[in-house]
Amino acid sequence: MEFINGTMKIVKKNDDISDYYNNIVDYYKKQFFYFAAKLLLNLNNQSYIISFNNYNEFDKKVNTMKSRCFQFMFYIIRYYKDTLTQDDEISKVFLNVLFEGLKTLEFIVKDKLVHTQNLDENEYPDYGYTSFICSLMDYILIVLTLDFVIVQYSNNIKT
Amino acid sequence: MKKDGRDFHNIIFDITTKFQVWSIKTKAGKLIKVFSDKYTGLGEFIINFYLQLLDYIISSQSGQVNLEDYNLLQLNSPYEVISKLSSEKIIEATLLVFNILTQTVLKQNITPLFTLIFQRNLPKLYLIQDDLVKEKICLLLGNFIDNIYLYDKNAKEFQQGVEFLFECLFQFNNNQGLSYQAANSIKDLIYVKKYSNIFNNVLSKCFSDIALSIKENENTIFFDVLLEIVLFIDNTDYTLEICKEITLRILKEIKTPSRKNLNLDFEYNDYINKCFNVLKAVTENKTICNTYYVKFITLITFIIYF
Numbered sequence: 001m002e003f004i005n006g007t008m009k010i011v012k013k014n015d016d017i018s019d020y021y022n023n024i025v026d027y028y029k030k031q032f033f034y035f036a037a038k039l040l041l042n043l044n045n046q047s048y049i050i051s052f053n054n055y056n057e058f059d060k061k062v063n064t065m066k067s068r069c070f071q072f073m074f075y076i077i078r079y080y081k082d083t084l085t086q087d088d089e090i091s092k093v094f095l096n097v098l099f100e101g102l103k104t105l106e107f108i109v110k111d112k113l114v115h116t117q118n119l120d121e122n123e124y125p126d127y128g129y130t131s132f133i134c135s136l137m138d139y140i141l142i143v144l145t146l147d148f149v150i151v152q153y154s155n156n157i158k159t
Numbered sequence: 160m161k162k163d164g165r166d167f168h169n170i171i172f173d174i175t176t177k178f179q180v181w182s183i184k185t186k187a188g189k190l191i192k193v194f195s196d197k198y199t200g201l202g203e204f205i206i207n208f209y210l211q212l213l214d215y216i217i218s219s220q221s222g223q224v225n226l227e228d229y230n231l232l233q234l235n236s237p238y239e240v241i242s243k244l245s246s247e248k249i250i251e252a253t254l255l256v257f258n259i260l261t262q263t264v265l266k267q268n269i270t271p272l273f274t275l276i277f278q279r280n281l282p283k284l285y286l287i288q289d290d291l292v293k294e295k296i297c298l299l300l301g302n303f304i305d306n307i308y309l310y311d312k313n314a315k316e317f318q319q320g321v322e323f324l325f326e327c328l329f330q331f332n333n334n335q336g337l338s339y340q341a342a343n344s345i346k347d348l349i350y351v352k353k354y355s356n357i358f359n360n361v362l363s364k365c366f367s368d369i370a371l372s373i374k375e376n377e378n379t380i381f382f383d384v385l386l387e388i389v390l391f392i393d394n395t396d397y398t399l400e401i402c403k404e405i406t407l408r409i410l411k412e413i414k415t416p417s418r419k420n421l422n423l424d425f426e427y428n429d430y431i432n433k434c435f436n437v438l439k440a441v442t443e444n445k446t447i448c449n450t451y452y453v454k455f456i457t458l459i460t461f462i463i464y465f
Contacts (some may be wrong), residue, residue, distance in 0.1 A: 109240055110239075110240055130182070130183060131181075133183050133186070134181055134182065134183060134186045137183075137186040137187065137189075137190055138186065140190065141186075141189065141190055141193055141194075144194065144197075145193060145194075145197050150197060150198065
């Protein structure tokens with residue numbers, strides 16, 4: 001603790017360590033983010049992110065894991081929300097996931113509508129579909145309400 | 160919906176207003192609401208689309224209509240998906256969307272079209288026998304009846320809406336969710352002073368049923384409706400009758416608690432608490448207290464010494 005011009009100021013002795021620590025955390029956060037995105041997009045080489053194979057156990061495992069990836073990405077985006085710009089490397093990744101997510105949601109609504117209609121009524125075994133769709137919608141919600149995404153979309157509409 | 164009305168009512172409240180439950184419908188409701196707030200003009204587009212859809216579906220049930228008259232339905236993507244559903248499902252979803260976007264519906268450029276479409280179609284909607292649709296109509300009437308029908312000009316149609324709500328209120332044994340929703344909507348309307356004439360007219364037709372059902376009714380919001388009748392409908396006969404029946408209900412609850420409260424302590428019995436709230440409200444009515452205080456005190460002491 002030092003007194004500068006009569007006012008008390010706390011001086012950190014370990015500023016360098018704290019910066020170093022923050023950089024490492026930041027680095028790993030981004031690496032995990034890329035990893036989660038990779039898992040979401042490439043896991044079972046299907047055209048859509050969701051696994052919808054006639055209600056089997058494989059669906060359950062894949063969809064549960066993918067829901068967690070979405071939730072993880074959701075928190076990372078929320079963490080960087082105020083500082084993100086269009087040119088960040090991370091932005092390109094989550095926009096890519098967003099477009100795949102939107103395609104998937106369209107597929108669910110168009111082709112699996114009857115099934116998803118009944119999800120709430122427990123008439124069919126769920127196999128992770130509800131959790132996946134909810135996580136996907138949360139993800140879409142947070143990405144499409146980022147300021148620079150709104151600007152970009154409104155520019156696209158104008159042009 | 161049919162077995163646990165309170166839960167069902169909470170779910171619908173969550174889908175339209177709170178957005179906290181982890182379910183697909185809630186998430187969809189939140190998406191619609193947040194996007195409408197963030198993207199200028201999107202809310203208006205959604206409302207216009209669903210108004211056209213509702214009008215088209217209802218009109219096509221009663222006769223031939225031309226799809227080309229509805230310009231927004233020409234957009235292939237949304238209509239293609241929606242047209243796979245049954246008409247009841249479409250109407251239910253449409254009504255739900257209006258209740259999610261309440262603020263947008265009340266915007267100046269939307270309200271006239273909204274009013275027009277509903278003035279034309281509400282009487283036909285009342286005839287649909289699907290409980291989920293009825294429940295959404297109750298929700299809609301609670302939020303928008305004063306926007307759809309001007310009190311001065313459309314008193315008859317307004318009254319028809321209120322009668323529909325009371326009709327649904329009495330459906331508790333068949334469908335608890337519907338009864339809860341109707342009670343909630345009545346509760347939201349009954350305290351408005353200028354509607355007291357309409358409520359007086361409707362109550363003159365159905366008050367005997369209300370009084371009869373006090374003994375058995377397990378809809379907790381029903382007791383809030385009674386409370387508001389006592390507070391806002393200035394009718395001594397109704398108040399006295401309610402007072403009498405409520406007292407009997409308290410005695411019944413003490414002797415044999417209702418199903419839902421069987422495992423609970425006497426002090427936590429919801430119905431008893433609600434009944435006492437009604438009695439407390441009676442004491443706020445000076446005319447009744449001055450005239451009938453001896454009778455009233457006798458009733459209360461009877462409960463105390465029981």
